[in-house]
Amino acid sequence: MKNLSIIIFFVLLLTACAPVDINHPAPIFDTGIDPDSWATIPAGEFYQGQFNKEVNLDYEYEMMVTNVTNRQFAEFLNKALNDGYIKISENEIVGYYPGDEFHGGRHEEEITAGDYIHIPLDDPVLRLDFDGTNFSAQSTWANHPMTMVSWFGAKAYCEYYDWRLPSELEWEKAARGTDGRPFPWGETIKRNNANLINSRDPFEEMKSLGSRTTPVGFYNGNTYDGYQTIDSPSPYGIYDMAGNVWEWTSNVYDEQHYRYLRGGSKDVYENYLRIWIRNSAMPSFTSPGFGFRCVR
Amino acid sequence: MQAIKDRFNFLFKSTKGLILVAIALCAIISAFFGSLSGPMADLGVKEIIVNTFGIDLVEAEREGRIIMLYHVIAMAVIAIETYIITDMVPMKEHQRVQINSTITFGYLAAIFGGLLFAYWGTSWILHGVYIAGLTLIFFAGCLLVYALWPWREEYKVKNKEYAHSRKGFDMERIAFFATAVVTLASAIFGAVPGSFYGNGFFTFLAENVVREPVKTTLQKSIIGHLHIMLALIAIMCTLIICRYMDFKGILHKIAMPFLIFGAIVLSVGTWLVVPFEGVAHAVIYGGSTIAMLGALLLVIYSWRKIIREGLAEKGYKRGNFFRSTAILLRDPLKFGVTWQMVFMNFTVSGVGIFVAVKLDEIFRKWPFMDEKLILTGHWHILATLTATILLLYYADFAGLKGKARQWFGWSIIIFSDLAFGAVTVYEMKRLFVEEAFQQPVVNITTFLGDIGLVIVLIALAALMIWRLIDLFKKRGRWSQEIHENLESYVEERR
Numbered sequence: 001m002k003n004l005s006i007i008i009f010f011v012l013l014l015t016a017c018a019p020v021d022i023n024h025p026a027p028i029f030d031t032g033i034d035p036d037s038w039a040t041i042p043a044g045e046f047y048q049g050q051f052n053k054e055v056n057l058d059y060e061y062e063m064m065v066t067n068v069t070n071r072q073f074a075e076f077l078n079k080a081l082n083d084g085y086i087k088i089s090e091n092e093i094v095g096y097y098p099g100d101e102f103h104g105g106r107h108e109e110e111i112t113a114g115d116y117i118h119i120p121l122d123d124p125v126l127r128l129d130f131d132g133t134n135f136s137a138q139s140t141w142a143n144h145p146m147t148m149v150s151w152f153g154a155k156a157y158c159e160y161y162d163w164r165l166p167s168e169l170e171w172e173k174a175a176r177g178t179d180g181r182p183f184p185w186g187e188t189i190k191r192n193n194a195n196l197i198n199s200r201d202p203f204e205e206m207k208s209l210g211s212r213t214t215p216v217g218f219y220n221g222n223t224y225d226g227y228q229t230i231d232s233p234s235p236y237g238i239y240d241m242a243g244n245v246w247e248w249t250s251n252v253y254d255e256q257h258y259r260y261l262r263g264g265s266k267d268v269y270e271n272y273l274r275i276w277i278r279n280s281a282m283p284s285f286t287s288p289g290f291g292f293r294c295v296r
Numbered sequence: 297m298q299a300i301k302d303r304f305n306f307l308f309k310s311t312k313g314l315i316l317v318a319i320a321l322c323a324i325i326s327a328f329f330g331s332l333s334g335p336m337a338d339l340g341v342k343e344i345i346v347n348t349f350g351i352d353l354v355e356a357e358r359e360g361r362i363i364m365l366y367h368v369i370a371m372a373v374i375a376i377e378t379y380i381i382t383d384m385v386p387m388k389e390h391q392r393v394q395i396n397s398t399i400t401f402g403y404l405a406a407i408f409g410g411l412l413f414a415y416w417g418t419s420w421i422l423h424g425v426y427i428a429g430l431t432l433i434f435f436a437g438c439l440l441v442y443a444l445w446p447w448r449e450e451y452k453v454k455n456k457e458y459a460h461s462r463k464g465f466d467m468e469r470i471a472f473f474a475t476a477v478v479t480l481a482s483a484i485f486g487a488v489p490g491s492f493y494g495n496g497f498f499t500f501l502a503e504n505v506v507r508e509p510v511k512t513t514l515q516k517s518i519i520g521h522l523h524i525m526l527a528l529i530a531i532m533c534t535l536i537i538c539r540y541m542d543f544k545g546i547l548h549k550i551a552m553p554f555l556i557f558g559a560i561v562l563s564v565g566t567w568l569v570v571p572f573e574g575v576a577h578a579v580i581y582g583g584s585t586i587a588m589l590g591a592l593l594l595v596i597y598s599w600r601k602i603i604r605e606g607l608a609e610k611g612y613k614r615g616n617f618f619r620s621t622a623i624l625l626r627d628p629l630k631f632g633v634t635w636q637m638v639f640m641n642f643t644v645s646g647v648g649i650f651v652a653v654k655l656d657e658i659f660r661k662w663p664f665m666d667e668k669l670i671l672t673g674h675w676h677i678l679a680t681l682t683a684t685i686l687l688l689y690y691a692d693f694a695g696l697k698g699k700a701r702q703w704f705g706w707s708i709i710i711f712s713d714l715a716f717g718a719v720t721v722y723e724m725k726r727l728f729v730e731e732a733f734q735q736p737v738v739n740i741t742t743f744l745g746d747i748g749l750v751i752v753l754i755a756l757a758a759l760m761i762w763r764l765i766d767l768f769k770k771r772g773r774w775s776q777e778i779h780e781n782l783e784s785y786v787e788e789r790r
Binding site for chain 2 (some may be wrong): 022105108124207208254271272274279280288
């Protein structure tokens with residue numbers, strides 16, 4: 001019995017050590033949600049934050065129904081490179097940013113005018129291929145959210161098309177509507193509402209890969225290879241406002257260089273998917289769990 | 297009827313019974329509410345518990361619930377420390393009874409009102425019961441401070457081997473007194489800003505606001521409050537272990553001023569966080585270093601004592617490295633109480649200093665969620681390691697002997713250290729593995745962490761079941777313990 005326990009312990013330990021194969025195959029699903037579609041958020045008041053502060057956004061705006069996908073970002077890279085809007089520098093796509101006003105805040109780092117990373121080209125997690133002249137999305141990941149993109153890259157993408165990143169308030173209103181719900185779809189969360197850690201979606205392999213992104217608009221009530229999702233849009237019909245990837249927002253605050261992300265991701269527990277939860281990172285930071293969408 | 301009365305008297309009137317009740321409640325609360333998050337939630341246990349017990353989990357109230365849960369558990373631990381102090385440190389019998397009865401009503405009211413308010417429907421009457429409980433605990437603290445007043449003739453040291461002032465006043469008693477005073481002040485430091493600025497309706501976890509460049513008075517007060525309360529619980533625990541190990545001699549004379557000044561300077565440092573945040577950190581570092589030096593001297597003394605006495609018992613005049621180590625490790629309970637303090641340096645103090653020194657260079661380059669993970673792990677580990685020290689001490693005076701003593705002691709030491717070592721690696725994983733390749737590290741560390749915590753909880757459950765069975769025996773251990781004092785475990789009375 002004692003020996004058996006030791007054997008079981010070490011077998012479990014060894015299975016926990018399986019190496020990570022970034023290119024492990026993943027299923028391909030068409031969710032039927034169009035990444036080029038937009039939703040309208042009307043002007044008016046909404047409840048902001050955990051403690052339901054009444055805030056008025058006195059203008060109407062539109063937000064992308066899904067995150068920007070790898071396909072969309074590859075198209076942008078090809079156009080923007082041709083236009084000279086961005087450039088390649090030492091295995092990175094970089095672009096110009098005019099810098100932030102420096103306030104000398106505690107732990108604040110100065111961001112001066114100059115070229116800043118948009119995406120790393122040599123990172124194995126990047127789901128784009130580059131043949132020296134053209135970018136293309138890897139077919140398996142074409143309709144997944146674009147990740148490994150910095151705040152500079154996300155902002156540049158939106159501005160290239162005369163759009164912009166959403167402010168935190170715009171993001172929150174689009175996710176919540178006009179009531180005090182904690183999740184975009186309502187009051188409670190189930191595993192198949194969103195892509196979160198241990199959501200057991202077809203892309204997840206917790207023994208080695210961990211949680212991976214799902215295609216944009218995946219949680220729309222469809223069944224994928226037996227995995228039944230719950231239709232989970234926000235009150236304005238916007239998908240994936242909770243889970244899958246953290247989403248960059250536009251605000252630049254005094255006395256800090258961090259940029260804020262909203263919505264939780266594939267890597268976190270359900271409480272981090274509540275609408276008011278904030279993450280932050282340096283604007284040059286890239287992650288397989290960070291993505292974005294635009295407003296106009 | 298008499299049988300029930302006798303058991304009641306043991307559980308609610310004797311020191312050992314009161315400690316047993318508080319430990320049992322801590323264990324039940326930790327096991328029950330622990331199932332609402334982490335792996336137990338993943339396994340579906342949360343859903344069963346929530347549905348079976350009709351728990352009302354409003355998402356926007358999560359932080360408030362957690363804050364109340366932390367406070368409830370902390371109050372039980374403070375009650376345990378108070379029971380030990382009132383028994384170990386000389387004071388008048390009526391003072392001991394007053395303090396113990398006040399704090400018992402207090403922490404039971406805090407548990408009852410706090411948990412029902414937080415998890416079963418936010419009834420403001422229950423919130424009132426919770427606040428009344430906290431108030432009683434504070435009042436018990438005031439009574440304790442009065443009872444501990446060190447400058448009385450009758451409390452002067454009789455044996456000059458113990459640290460004392462020129463006039464013979466007991467420095468260890470002064471340390472207990474000073475720590476109790478600054479604990480009361482630090483409780484106010486949390487309570488007043490919390491009610492004045494937050495008014496009970498605005499709740500947040502301190503780790504969530506760590507990156508905000510300009511923090512409000514409320515935020516600074518709460519961050520200061522939680523740090524100092526945990527530190528003072530740990531310092532009080534150290535003082536208890538000083539007495540348990542019968543700490544004396546030259547090291548005691550050096551250590552006591554360190555612990556007194558450490559507790560005071562550390563507290564003042566955290567209070568200064570509100571008006572002078574920049575200076576406050578330097579004061580805090582100074583205070584914590586002084587207090588840690590005091591604890592280090594206790595560790596040195598206790599290990600030397602264990603080895604010296606063990607060698608003498610076995611008839612050796614001298615010990616070599618292996619012989620001394622074997623003797624040191626002979627009794628896991630006596631070794632464990634100070635070993636856990638040493639281990640705390642690897643997983644709490646060491647990590648904390650490293651993060652502070654490399655904050656801008658490394659940790660502020662990470663996303664906030666990764667930094668938050670370190671902060672949350674940091675104080676969970678500190679709190680739980682402190683709890684294991686008290687638990688090892690309890691197991692000793694509860695009378696664990698023979699193999700049960702060995703199994704229990706080593707289970708607590710090895711598996712809590714395994715769990716917290718694994719959690720520390722988990723917190724720091726970004727230092728040595730890229731995000732996309734972290735899953736195996738996550739798997740192995742969470743596996744070891746879960747194994748460690750489960751075995752610690754099983755050991756604790758076994759101890760509690762043993763004591764529960766004992767209560768059903770007519771002449772069980774409880775019937776002797778009802779008359780016993782903890783002082784009898786201090787090997788040499790002063």
